[in-house]
Amino acid sequence: MTENSETAKKIKILIVDDEVDFLQSIAKRLEIRDFDITTATNGEEALKATKSRKFDLALLDLKMPGMDGTEVLAKLKKRHKWLEVIILTGHGSVDSAVECTKLGAFGYLAKPYDLEKLLEVLKQAYEARLKKKFEHDKKRSDELAILSMGESPMGILRALLRIDDDDK
Numbered sequence: 001m002t003e004n005s006e007t008a009k010k011i012k013i014l015i016v017d018d019e020v021d022f023l024q025s026i027a028k029r030l031e032i033r034d035f036d037i038t039t040a041t042n043g044e045e046a047l048k049a050t051k052s053r054k055f056d057l058a059l060l061d062l063k064m065p066g067m068d069g070t071e072v073l074a075k076l077k078k079r080h081k082w083l084e085v086i087i088l089t090g091h092g093s094v095d096s097a098v099e100c101t102k103l104g105a106f107g108y109l110a111k112p113y114d115l116e117k118l119l120e121v122l123k124q125a126y127e128a129r130l131k132k133k134f135e136h137d138k139k140r141s142d143e144l145a146i147l148s149m150g151e152s153p154m155g156i157l158r159a160l161l162r163i164d165d166d167d168k
Contacts, residue, residue, distance in 0.1 A: 010036035011126055012054065016046040016072060017061040017088075022111075026059070026088075029115060035122075043067030047075060055083055057125050060105075062089040062096060070099060077104035082133050084125040088113060 013035050017023045020041060027037045038053065040046040042064055049055075058076060062069035073085055087100050090111035097108045106125040109118060143159070 010034055011122070012036045012038070012056045013122070014038050014040065014046060014049055014055045014058040016040045016043065016058065016064070016069070018042060018064040019061070026113075033119070043069075043072040043075075046072055047079075050076065050080060050083075055080070056129055057122060058083055058085045059088050060085055062087060062100075063091045070096070070103060073100060073103050073105055082129055084129045086118075086121055086125055088118070 013030060015023060015027055015030075015037060016039075017026075018041050023039050023041065027039050031037050038049055038055070040049055043066060046058070046060075060069050060072060060076075064072075069087060069089065073087070076083055076085055084106040085104065086107040086109065087097075087105050088109050088111060089096070092108065092110045100108055106128060107121045109121060
């Protein structure tokens with residue numbers, strides 16, 4: 001098996017934090033556990049990374065210069081419907097946890113973090129991602145099966161176009 005096919009089997013995580021030492025430390029701890037890690041030190045870098053690569057999960061700090069974590073969270077969730085985001089912050093509050101949850105964050109953890117707790121949340125987030133994607137794909141497959149039984153060829157093409165547009 002080639003290195004690329006091995007990398008393709010790893011869970012891809014984007015970690016965004018402006019504290020470089022923390023970012024390098026958590027990246028190394030997760031890489032050792034066989035995750036495929038990409039790092040960004042600010043929101044702009046994070047959004048740029050997601051334009052060229054798909055991620056399964058993101059770990060996101062809230063307090064960063066420039067674009068803060070809630071803004072990055074909102075943009076990531078809007079652009080990448082299967083991405084699960086976990087907030088990992090040293091500046092947590094009940095209000096920010098509620099806001100992040102409303103914006104679609106899967107989890108909200110405080111720094112300093114417990115590695116075992118983080119790994120459990122990553123596992124749960126990845127399972128939730130897979131479940132959502134599976135349910136979506138099943139619904140789409142069911143719609144296609146129904147279409148293929150009763151529509152004219154042009155009706156099927158129009159319906160496929162609608163389904164495809166809904167998936168973007």
